Amino acid sequence: DAGVIQSPRHEVTEMGQEVTLRCKPISGHDYLFWYRQTMMRGLELLIYFNNNVPIDDSGMPEDRFSAKMPNASFSTLKIQPSEPRDSAVYFCASKESGGLNEQFFGPGTRLTVL
């Protein structure tokens, strides 16, 4: 398996622009997680899905952030409008259901908002 795939790997945009990050989980994994990593706050969970349904979005910082999972093989995290403080590395991870299985992380998307 190719592992968790994220695109783009790097994104540079200007304040106010819409940003869409994409993730393809490992085939057969029922859970998908979006994380954000910054120097100041470390890794934080933004939202996670089970069987394409959002289960916990309490980590989504504000209404500018939205996430969708239209099918089992694709998820998006959208920021509209983007702000400089959104600059971070965004990771997607997936895991199998059925117990406390480990999460597999994607390579991350490094977002820079100018």
Next chain:
Amino acid sequence: KNEVEQSPQNLTAQEGEFITINCSYSVGISALHWLQQHPGGGIVSLFMLSSGKKKHGRLIATINIQEKHSSLHITASHPRDSAVYICASNSGGSNYKLTFGKGTLLTVNP
């Protein structure tokens, strides 16, 4: 609210040394995870444990549920072990929502 604390924040060692990284958490958990992040950013899960001890090669992870404490040990450290090591626990009543420590930056010099 579960909080996860790691120590030390930074650690420098000479090749071959035995290394210990500590992690403590504030509330009861289902499992404790140890993750490794190399320069360049990729995150790899090393261990997930809910009791006792696990070993993988030169890496050993232990957990004491009563004391709410876990340790990651590296025996015979090598420069390729240089990375950030992050512990994370399942927080609240959810099995899958992780709370992360700030990480320990390990540098192993040849």
